[in-house]
Amino acid sequence: MTRLQREAVDALHRNAPAPPNPTLAEQRAGFAQALSRPLPGDVAAHETVLASRPALDLTPATATGRGRLLHFHGGGYVLGSPGTHAGVTAQLARRARLRATSLDYRLAPEHPFPAAVDDGLAAYRALLDGGVRPEELVLAGDSAGGGLVVATLVAARDAGLPQPAGAVVFSPWADLTLGGQSMRTKKDADPIFTRQAIQAFATPYLAGQDAAQPLASPVFADLRGLPPLLVQAGSNELLLDDAVRLAGRAAADEVAVTLRVWPQVPHVFQNHFGHLDEADEALDEAARFLSARVQAGYGAQADRCLDPEDPEEPSAGRP
Numbered sequence: 001m002t003r004l005q006r007e008a009v010d011a012l013h014r015n016a017p018a019p020p021n022p023t024l025a026e027q028r029a030g031f032a033q034a035l036s037r038p039l040p041g042d043v044a045a046h047e048t049v050l051a052s053r054p055a056l057d058l059t060p061a062t063a064t065g066r067g068r069l070l071h072f073h074g075g076g077y078v079l080g081s082p083g084t085h086a087g088v089t090a091q092l093a094r095r096a097r098l099r100a101t102s103l104d105y106r107l108a109p110e111h112p113f114p115a116a117v118d119d120g121l122a123a124y125r126a127l128l129d130g131g132v133r134p135e136e137l138v139l140a141g142d143s144a145g146g147g148l149v150v151a152t153l154v155a156a157r158d159a160g161l162p163q164p165a166g167a168v169v170f171s172p173w174a175d176l177t178l179g180g181q182s183m184r185t186k187k188d189a190d191p192i193f194t195r196q197a198i199q200a201f202a203t204p205y206l207a208g209q210d211a212a213q214p215l216a217s218p219v220f221a222d223l224r225g226l227p228p229l230l231v232q233a234g235s236n237e238l239l240l241d242d243a244v245r246l247a248g249r250a251a252a253d254e255v256a257v258t259l260r261v262w263p264q265v266p267h268v269f270q271n272h273f274g275h276l277d278e279a280d281e282a283l284d285e286a287a288r289f290l291s292a293r294v295q296a297g298y299g300a301q302a303d304r305c306l307d308p309e310d311p312e313e314p315s316a317g318r319p
Contacts, residue, residue, distance in 0.1 A: 002276075002277045002278065005275065005276045005277060005278075006264050006265060006276065006278070008275075009265070009266065009269065009272050009275070009276055010191045010236070010266065011191075013191035013192050013266060014191045016034065024078075024109075027078075027079060028079050028080075031075060031079040031080060031084060032080075032081070032083070032084045035080075035084045035085065035087075035088075035271060036084070036087070037086075037087025037088065037271075037273075038087060039058075039086055039087060039090050040060070040090055040091065040094055042060055042061040042062070042094065043058055043059065043060045043061070043090040043093065043094055044058070044059045044060075044061075045057065045058050045059075045086060045090070048101070050101055050103060050123045050126055050127070051103075051119065051122035051123045051125070051126040052122070053103055053104055053105060053106070053119055053122070053123065054082075054104040055082060055101050055102060055103050055104055055123070056082035056083065056086060056089075056101070056102045056104070057099065057100070057101050058086065058089055058090045058093050058099070058100040058101075058102065059093075059099045059100075060090065060093050060094035060097065060098075060099075061094075062094050062097040063093070063097055063098060063099045064097050064098075066136060066294070067096075067097075067098045067099070067136045067137075067138070067291075067294040068098065068099055068100075068101065068127060068132050068136060068137050068138070069092070069093055069096065069098045069099065069100040069101070069138050069139070069140060069290065070100075070101055070103065070123060070124060070127060070137065070138070070139045070140075070164075071085070071089045071092075071100050071101065071102040071103070071139070071140050071141060071145070072102075072103060072105065072120060072139070072140075072141035072145035072146075072148045072149055072152075073085040073089075073102060073141070073142070073145045074141065074142040074143030074144050074145045074146070074170075074171075074173075074268060075107070075143070075144060075145075076143070076144050076173070076198070076201030076202075076205070077107060077108050077113075077116055077144045077148075077201060077204075077205040078107055078108050078109070078201050078204060078205065079107070080107075080144075080145075081104055082102035082103065082104050085102065085142070085145075086102070087271075087273075088142075088270060088271050088273065088283075089102050089140075091273050091283055092140060092168075092283055092286060092287055092290075095283055095284060095286075095287030096138075096286075096287035096288075096290040096291045096294075097287075097291060098138070098290065098291070098294065101123075101127070103119065103120065103123045105119035105120060105123075105148070106119055108204040108205040108207070109204035109205075109207070112204065112205055112206065112207035112209070113205050113206055113207065113209055113213075113215075113216050114215055114216070116144075116148055116205075117148065117151045117152065117155055117215050117216075120148050120149075120151065120152035120155070121152055121155045121156060121159065124137075124139075124152055124156050124161070124164075125156075125159075125161060128161065128162070133297070134161075134162040134163060134164050134165070134297075135164075135165050135294075135296075135297025136165065136294055136297055137164040137165060138164055138165050138166050138167060138168070138290045138293055138294060139152065139153070139164055139166075139167040139168075140167065140168040140169070140170075140286065140290065141169055141170070141172075142169070142170035142171060142172075142268045142270065142271075143170070143171050143172065143173050143239070143267065143268055144173045144201070145169075146169030146170055146171060146172030146173065146174070147169075147172050147173045147174045147217075147218055147242075149167050149169050149172070150167070150169065150172065150174065150218040150221070150223070150226075150229075150246065151214075151215045151216070151218050151221070153167060153226050153227070154214060154215060154218060154221045154222070154223065154226070155215060157225050157226065163225065163226060163227045164227055165227060165228075165293040165294050165296065165297040166227045166228045166229065166230070166289065166290065166293030167226075167227060167228075167229050167230075168229075168230045168231075168232070168286045168289060168290060169229065169230070169231050169232070169243075169246075170232050170233075170268050170270050170282075170286075171232070171233050171234065171237060171239055171242075171243060171267045171268045171269075172231065172233075172239070172242055172243055172246055173198075173239055173242055174217060174218050174219040174242040174243070174245070174246040175217045175219045175220075175241075175242050175245065176202045176205070176206060176211040176212075176216050176217045177211040177212050177217060178195060178198060178199060178202065178211075180238075180239070180240070180241025180242055180244075180245060181241050182237070182238055182239065182240040182241040182242075182244075183195050183198075183238050183241070186235075186236065186237060186238050186240055187238065189235070189236040189237075190236055190237050190238045190266065190267065191236065191266050192237070192266055192267050193237070193238050193239075193267065194238075195238065198238060198239075218246065219242060219245050219246050219249055220249075221249070222253060223249055223250045223253040223255050224253045224254060224255070225255075226250065226253075226255045227255075227256075227293070228255070228256040228257070228258075228289075228293060229247070229250055229255060229256070229257045229258070230257075230258045230260070230285070230286060230289045231243050231246060231247045231250075231257065231258065231259045231260070232260050232261075232262070232270070232282050232285070232286065233259075233260075233261050233262075234261070234262050234263075234264075234265035234266050234267060234269045234278075235261055235262065235263045235264060235265070236264055236265060236266045236267075237266055237267040238267075239267060240261070243259065243261070244259065244261070247259035258289070260282070260285065262278045262281075262282065265278050265279075269282070270282050270283055270286075
């Protein structure tokens with residue numbers, strides 16, 4: 001069954017209609033239509049504002065009331081919104097039993113780099129300032145949103161902010177130089193992207209800036225001090241080496257990192273939950289990771305509160 005599922009997903013992407021020379025508005029509308037999935041009935045959604053940016057709060061009935069997930073959507077820094085990814089974000093939140101907030105960060109070409117990173121950092125800071133403890137906070141994102149998760153963690157560290165409990169990234173776009181070997185070796189296997197299509201996202205986001213800047217391409221960043229990471233990818237994607245090299249860089253910088261590559265599935269295959277067994281397995285794995293990191297944070301917090309040498313309640317915000 002799973003082989004037939006993989007073949008069906010591959011065919012779905014390869015046969016997707018592609019209008020010639022679409023406008024930006026048409027690209028954004030088509031992206032939203034392609035990704036649209038209904039919310040589970042047990043997840044409540046409401047629009048909110050976080051750090052002066054629109055955001056979407058998703059609260060599953062299974063949420064324990066402790067812990068928070070900050071989510072960044074994909075779309076090449078040009079497309080997408082919390083709404084386009086609400087279905088998969090809700091699936092991850094309900095499986096992890098966490099309230100999620102998905103940020104509507106600014107997009108290119110209207111707002112090129114580093115606008116998205118600035119918004120990500122501001123949202124992270126706002127949650128801490130609002131009383132969310134770093135040990136109760138986890139991050140997740142896919143594709144460009146996955147790269148933005150790592151860039152936000154690096155920016156937060158450099159700003160002197162405490163790190164969260166952990167982060168999950170799905171098929172992260174972590175190298176805007178497009179330097180991974182999989183850009184060549186997976187060109188026939190990838191049913192979604194060509195190198196030219198990926199470059200068409202990088203160009204307006206960078207707006208002439210250096211693609212190798214660490215906050216634009218976190219595969220080149222110093223990742224020391226970041227929290228535990230789970231990196232997931234499919235073997236049938238041009239961005240496979242972004243995931244592999246990001247995990248390798250994290251390991252070299254002494255970050256606890258787990259890399260999982262599912263064979264014969266495409267970029268952000270998690271979007272196919274309910275239709276692809278690997279997608280549901282990956283979401284379950286990601287949810288277990290996030291839940292375990294939050295639970296570990298609770299334990300560490302309780303231990304500090306009980307420590308007679310350090311009886312004071314730990315700070316929730318900036319040090």
